[in-house]
Amino acid sequence: MTNYKSQITNKTMVTGNTTMQKKIPQRMCLGCREMKAKSELVRVVKSPEGEVSLDITGKKPGRGAYVCRNPDCFKRVVKSNALARAFKAQISNEIIEELQNQLEK
Numbered sequence: 012m013t014n015y016k017s018q019i020t021n022k023t024m025v026t027g028n029t030t031m032q033k034k035i036p037q038r039m040c041l042g043c044r045e046m047k048a049k050s051e052l053v054r055v056v057k058s059p060e061g062e063v064s065l066d067i068t069g070k071k072p073g074r075g076a077y078v079c080r081n082p083d084c085f086k087r088v089v090k091s092n093a094l095a096r097a098f099k100a101q102i103s104n105e106i107i108e109e110l111q112n113q114l115e116k
């Protein structure tokens with residue numbers, strides 16, 4: 012009886028381990044509004060100085076917003092003015108072009 016019990020316990024432990032998932036941080040793309048893993052997104056950051064730039068490393072200080080690594084998504088972001096809303100600031104055309112160029116690389 013004791014053997015049977017310990018077998019069950021072992022089994023449960025194994026199942027518990029296999030179903031345990033690593034938590035992948037997810038962020039919402041401003042373009043398609045889908046939640047995606049951070050690695051699938053590009054961070055756009057507004058620095059404390061108010062400068063908007065792409066943050067490839069994800070380590071720049073400031074307020075961040077995320078867009079898919081997909082030019083179509085970025086176009087949607089531009090069209091809907093989502094960046095300006097996310098940063099509560101006007102984003103100039105030069106910055107948009109710059110971001111677009113970097114995304115298409």
Ligand SMILES: [Zn+2]
Pocket residue numbers: 040041042043044045078079081084
């Ligand atoms: Zn997207």
